[in-house]
Amino acid sequence: xxxxxxxxxxxxxxxxxxxxxxxxxxxxxxxxxxxxxxxxxxxxxxxxxxxxxxxxxxxxxxxxxxxxxxxxxxxxxxxxxxxxxxxxxxxxxxxxxxxxxxxxxx
Numbered sequence: 001x002x003x004x005x006x007x008x009x010x011x012x013x014x015x016x017x018x019x020x021x022x023x024x025x026x027x028x029x030x031x032x033x034x035x036x037x038x039x040x041x042x043x044x045x046x047x048x049x050x051x052x053x054x055x056x057x058x059x060x061x062x063x064x065x066x067x068x069x070x071x072x073x074x075x076x077x078x079x080x081x082x083x084x085x086x087x088x089x090x091x092x093x094x095x096x097x098x099x100x101x102x103x104x105x106x
Contacts (some may be wrong), residue, residue: 052067052071052072053074054067054071
């Protein structure tokens, strides 16, 4: 089932606003999941290192990129600006574009 374009656009605008403005959370609830999440992340990291054939830090974008694109030979995404992060400015531009598109669609 395909959702109408207008509905998808409205959901995208809501998600963009949530990303830009933040979302309220219950820290005590999250702390209750900390041990299980830490254990799961350790298992994922161990499995990733086994698959790569060498140890590396999953939290390091440069190490992860080296493993994926240099060591494993996967195709690198095109149009990236290297290892620097520009998520904030991209999110704000995306939010502006989505807001404008939503206005035109209404």
